[in-house]
Amino acid sequence: MLKKLRLFKDKLRFAKNKFLYDFKASAELSSFNFESIKHIVVSKMDGKLGDSQVITPFFTQIRQHFPSIKFSVLCSENIAPIYLQCLNIDRVVILPKKPQKNDIKNAVKKIMNLGHCDLLVTTEPNFRARDFILESLLKPTYTAGFEGRADCVNINLLKRNLGKHISEYFKDLLILGGIKTPDMHYLPLTTKESSEKLAFLFNGKTVYGIAPYGASKHRKLSDKTIIDICDFFLNFDANAYLCPLVAPQDRFILETLKNKYNERLIVLPEELNATDLAYAISRLKFLLSVDTANVHLACASNTSLFALYSGIDPDGIIRWGPAPWCKKAETFYKEKTLIENLDFEDFAQQLHNFIQIED
Structure with a gap:
């Protein structure tokens, strides 16, 4: 009503x-x-x-x-x-x-x-x-x-x-408008200022990123699924570091991750602008992201990407998925299932196969 x-x-x-x-x-x-x-x-x-x-x-x-x-x-x-x-x-x-x-x-x-x-x-x-x-x-x-x-x-x-x-x-x-064959590759949104601000966090490290939360509550992975993803990355690469990409209102998950992964966790400053986020994504070896802006930033910087989408809206996946020209991206969705209801087991095999190809 x-x-x-x-x-x-x-x-x-x-x-x-x-x-x-x-x-x-x-x-x-x-x-x-x-x-x-x-x-x-x-x-x-x-x-x-x-x-x-x-x-x-x-x-x-x-x-x-x-x-x-x-x-x-x-x-x-x-x-x-x-x-x-x-x-x-x-x-x-x-x-x-x-x-x-x-x-x-x-x-x-x-x-x-x-x-x-x-x-x-x-x-x-x-x-x-x-x-x-x-x-x-x-x-x-x-x-x-x-x-x-x-x-x-x-x-x-x-x-x-x-x-x-x-x-x-x-x-x-x-x-x-008259441009017959436009080049549709995205412009990376990184700046010198962002590099100077964040480079020290990534230098000399192999970093895997996870962006577990979208704007809607239906685009948020469960805590268990987030932990399973992080464990998968560290088991896949024993020398890897983890970098969660979360908005200020979602930083509550960081305490859980700090307690579990300690020095293997890279925590970005709370105050990040758009170009800071773009720079951080450009320094990742691999990013797993739900349907959010991070998908497009990863395409721009040619960062290997595994993107999770809702299976409720197939047209939305086509419209807002990774760019058609992006060759380092894989998309997953489960029919009639929202992102919030995904378990790691739903996409574990596809993620494993894709990350081996990209490694």
Whole structure:
């Protein structure tokens, strides 16, 4: 009953925001070409790290083929270093986690100094008030996105690429704009600052990483499964070290692991930004990760990867799995089984076979 009520409220909010802010984009898709575009705005107000990694070829390929195009990015603070330090975006505006109308108005004023927005790119599949407000203020000539109910989205990447990996959405947009054979390899998000901060933890060591927790409670491995994975790594390589990749709110597991593995455990600082995490993953010999941004960071750094996914959503595995070009990745899921219900025995043999090949 509560779920139905929430869905009803979401529909009402969407209808209200669509009525207040949506508009019919008039530009024809047949006219879309990067030759005529001067200013691209990318909205990453959701703060999702995985999307920010996957979209990097969109920036690098346009910079290579159309270097005169200017980029603006609206994002939350946690992913800002990616756009400031790794991609060197012309204008980065940092917004609070829940931006209000005035926050978005001020952000638009800052980016409009670079000229009219010819193309807005958004990865938000379900527009909220903030997304509609941004659209209404920018009035972009083209909007490329995933939201199929908004009239302002005139390049529906989701509809154009059903059943494909998320990186193919941006490949499609690049080809549509005139780049015939784009290179879709991700840009590693490591920086000199992150190396100087963390290198001492990894130097001279063979390190196996485990990322046991995703954002949802259904993407969290049990304590027993985590211990079984760690034991497997140390039995496989007697000289190995373990590096758990956990968010600040999940660091409770570290005490259990410290007590069991002591000096064989590498504990990362609690305060890590996106480029720090990318650097840590780049220094791993092997990473086992649930469905989370770490999967995409591992692909970018060519780190051997074993990725666990939910067997409830096969389409999600195709869309958000390791990149199609990534040859050092293996994916596992158990039909009709959530990640939280996986036991080590479910994937032990596949993990063993894969890690032997990668060793």
